[in-house]
Amino acid sequence: MKIIDWYILKRFLVTFLFTLLILIPIAIAIDVSEKIDNFLEHPNLQLSEVLNDYYINFIIYYTNTFMPLALFIAVILFTSKLSSNTEIIAITNAKVSFTRFLYPYFIGASLVTLLSLAMNHYVVPKSSKIRKGFEKKYINTTKQANALKYVSNFSLQLTDSTYVFIRSFNTENKLGYDFNSEVYDGLELKSKLSADNIRYSEKDSIFTLTGWRKRLIFEGNDSIFSGSKLDTVFNFSPKDLVYKSALAQEMPSGELLKYINISKKRGVKNLNAYLVELYKRTSLPIASYILTIIAVGLAFRKRRGGTGLNLAIGVAIMFLYVFFMKVGEVLGSVAGVNSLSYVWLPNILFGFIAIYLYLHGRK
Incomplete structure (x- = not known):
């Protein structure tokens, strides 16, 4: 120079x-x-x-x-x-x-x-x-905090055949209401798991369903099971329920890109x-x-x-x-x-x- x-x-x-x-x-x-x-x-x-x-x-x-x-x-x-x-x-x-x-x-x-x-x-x-x-x-x-705290009418695709629906979820206390999980074979419904409430435990990454009902669909007849409490796991966490641009600002680009790709596979629309x-x-x-x-x-x-x-x-x-x-x-x-x-x-x-x-x- x-x-x-x-x-x-x-x-x-x-x-x-x-x-x-x-x-x-x-x-x-x-x-x-x-x-x-x-x-x-x-x-x-x-x-x-x-x-x-x-x-x-x-x-x-x-x-x-x-x-x-x-x-x-x-x-x-x-x-x-x-x-x-x-x-x-x-x-x-x-x-x-x-x-x-x-x-x-x-x-x-x-x-x-x-x-x-x-x-x-x-x-x-x-x-x-x-x-x-x-x-x-x-x-x-309070209004800004509540925007990230409450999620309503949320749907999520976990795999090619499994879909999750939640009427409402509080991301602070990890408690949701009116939960449904459906498994399909192509366009045919094979099983459905419903619960009145769903709670997430961060300690062991387990979801606890209360007032649950499970329906298995076969040719000619169905099997229905129910109970008061069921511990199970799902391939998502409460973090996946909140889609806000503010959360994107907190992710390094590698994590953000991975998050976008996973969300696309889960069928998140926007x-x-x-x-x-x-x-x-x-x-x-x-x-x-x-x-x-x-x-x-x-x-x-x-x-x-x-x-x-x-x-x-x-x-x-x-x-x-x-x-x-x-x-x-x-x-x-x-x-x-x-x-x-x-x-x-x-x-x-x-x-x-x-x-x-x-x-x-x-x-």
């Missing part, structure tokens, strides 16, 4: 870190102002617990979230500074092409992308599990919320390249208004990107749609803008 490459790369990384160090304290200050009442409601809550279980993981989560934004703003800031100081004019006069000028930018974007990918797929999910556990214990409202979470862990880091090209294209040429105008345009573009990203996540979570296309939609749209600015910059 040439001296100018090291110079640009150094400015890239320093400005990027400086921008993150500005954004994170602002996020913490806003969060403290919102959550201080929740913290004070618990007199036994220690400051060390707040810092270690919540705010350290809060910083990890939002540092990763703000990376593309910080990268975009950082590139606009220091590239505008290069332009206003006529340093870019000197570089272009030295017969350095726009493509060659982007070389150190792409090295910096690659470093940020690799870091973001590692955090998205491995670090942040584990961190989020600790943070959300703290939120569930000290912060979440896993798009999980697919959206899996896909965006890659799409958002990759956006660093697209946003870098857009930022350089905006700030490459010296213009009236200088850094302030470039920054205003950049912030507007960033908000549009975030808007399309959120819309894509919501639409991608709807049953029956292609989640991958919706998650990558912002990158595709802004990719065209990046290509236009790149071609314009080459002239």
